[in-house]
Amino acid sequence: MQKLVSFTKRRGFIFPSSEIYGGFGSCYDYGPLGVEMKRNIKNSWWNEMTRIQKDVVGLDASILMSPKVWEASGHLTAGFADELVDCKKCHHRFRKDFLEEAGGKCPDCGGELTKPRKFNLMMKTFVGPVEDESSATYLRAETCQGIYTNFKNVLQSMRMKIPFGIAQIGKAFRNEINPKDFIFRTREFEQMEMQWFCDPKTTDKFFEYWLKQRLNWYYKLGISKKNLRTYEVPKKDLAHYAKRAVDIEYKFPFGWKEIEGIHNRGDWDLSNHAKNSGEDLKYEGYYPHIIETSVGADRSFFAFLAEAYQEIKGGRNEEGESNKEMEVHFNIHRSLAPLKVAVLPLVKNKPEIVKKAKKIYETLKTEFATVYDQTGSIGRRYRRLDEVGCIFAVTIDFDTLENDEVTVRNRDTMKQERVKIENLAECLRKQL
């Protein structure tokens, strides 16, 4: 785990937020490679849901919503709360369920603990000039509520027919008392949610359908079967809105953890919003039931990261020498890789080679995520690229000046082929 955290910072994937001020809470920033990889994940999910799947349209609702939404959804009541206990001596505060092993004493100082009390997870803010309860609202704790409140708007404006889905990607916030495990449990996080509205008689069928589709998405993007499993949430542990829940779990360095939930939410959401708002949210006389697929974008990022990260001892190097140092290989799926192409002049002190390399770089970079690197031996540069999972390395050498051919090295096959410069873009495009 510590290696992963250090790797992501060193290579520009993830930085602690506000780091120059000593960091802040559990907030993280995605660096230049991280943002590209996260965009690739989000685009892949969006493409899967709104293009490859049938009858799913998109939405992008605001983070700030009317507090009435959260009253109706049940988030402002006891259901969406953690039980907290205080230490009477050092006054530190803990989530009750994290204390099971501590034997009823403060884990920090051994002091006596108070009785547990409920603590709501919604993050409050104030809208307008007066800072009081009448102007209070909340940062959304889940993106799906923006989908439910727009159910009728989408139905009408897009002339949809049941069954159909609405997909959304966006930030949500929960005031976690014990954020932990790097980007796994954070107060600010991003969700990729799809809500499928259907006839109550079809929920079981669609539950199975979407569970299968979602598992396949991870497999397609390189998650191995041995690291992914499903967990049927027992009835007694179901959230207040759920009739059935299956977690998709990934085997993280710190154990099996949920990265996505498939939920049968029944008619909880539409019937409650109808009751509370007075709007008719029925479709042909009934409340559509909802199957939800809810991915943590940061958690899935973390899973793809952990899956791709490999340390290899004694790999061969490009000069054929045996290599005794530990090497990092980042075997990220090519569609998720933050860098697709690197352009490398064999040497940096031969102006014709550098000039040609820069020209090729300028052409490729407008189409692919491309870097230019002229520092260090070719073997060293290859290793730097393998470390971040760059798919292709294009080397411009002395022969290039004669025959306009470059060497294209493929990260996965380690094969190198000579390609005419005029065919280079097309060659890369085909393989990507």
Place this chain on the structure above:
Amino acid sequence: MQKLVSFTKRRGFIFPSSEIYGGFGSCYDYGPLGVEMKRNIKNSWWNEMTRIQKDVVGLDASILMSPKVWEASGHLTAGFADELVDCKKCHHRFRKDFLEEAGGKCPDCGGELTKPRKFNLMMKTFVGPVEDESSATYLRAETCQGIYTNFKNVLQSMRMKIPFGIAQIGKAFRNEINPKDFIFRTREFEQMEMQWFCDPKTTDKFFEYWLKQRLNWYYKLGISKKNLRTYEVPKKDLAHYAKRAVDIEYKFPFGWKEIEGIHNRGDWDLSNHAKNSGEDLKYEGYYPHIIETSVGADRSFFAFLAEAYQEIKGGRNEEGESNKEMEVHFNIHRSLAPLKVAVLPLVKNKPEIVKKAKKIYETLKTEFATVYDQTGSIGRRYRRLDEVGCIFAVTIDFDTLENDEVTVRNRDTMKQERVKIENLAECLRKQL
């Protein structure tokens, strides 16, 4: 203006947030067509900045940051505040600068007004279990601070050299007292910002360069020159951090308004963060100066929307009849259009035609934003598509059953050509 608002709701571009609960503040949700169009705008900007331009890398920082960031940036002091006055009679509150025409009286009831007092625009929230000032932080009021605090991290992890830029897209929040003009001035909004770090001697050159590049981006995407202008902000009106500012203004239905700002921020940001954090943020012994390009994503969406929306009286219809009703044409640039292709069976009561149309739809939709529409006459369907700017309409008719050719209608040229089904995807791909 009212027509635009009503159009965006009716056709699934923009809905008022929490509408079933009577709406909320100035928050808006992007509907199925709106989210596709906004994604296209954001992707176009990202592509422009990180692919087409040189030496710009991306970042995605968190919305929640350490409050120390906002102390250093000057946002918690008087500089980032509105002057408010209260009505002594009806107790309504107003921004002082909005009252200039009201002659010192309450615009709502004519009552006497209080003296102005400062009101900070940062939106507060609380992190952790205790809701007091020690746990207070703020929703970021601008995305750029996450770039400055990561300057060193990006420099080191990506081995950048000055000059270089960092681009970011993300939400920001300001507690506007008078949000207004639809999605133009809202409390929650999205920014697309690029910060260019350079040698102090080069700031004038780069200011001109980026201003020109940014204007060209709008022109490329179909904004006409007559609707775009620049405004040199007078010295006395400059923000506390700015040495020079040029606004890019669009001619909205409610007048010329800023959609983007180009700012010379000097060394304000890095030197202040260095001073406040104790970190060395110099590069080779000096603080790089910053040229910023800051787009309001929602404002630019609004500008593209207003530019594309056209009402045409008495247009010809497809049956050749003269058309007396007002028609809406949405001439959005093809790269921004939320729908690229529509698949239309000529009639819906001929199963072979419907089957063929659905098959074509299933194929195209995985690659392009595609709709299927079989309701109403072809002329009526074309008009519905023109209204949302769909680029191509593919009609499957009786001849298709004989020769496997479909009619492809181009929104812009109104030309129709017959294309073999096997060549259809390639034909559309080329033109898009």
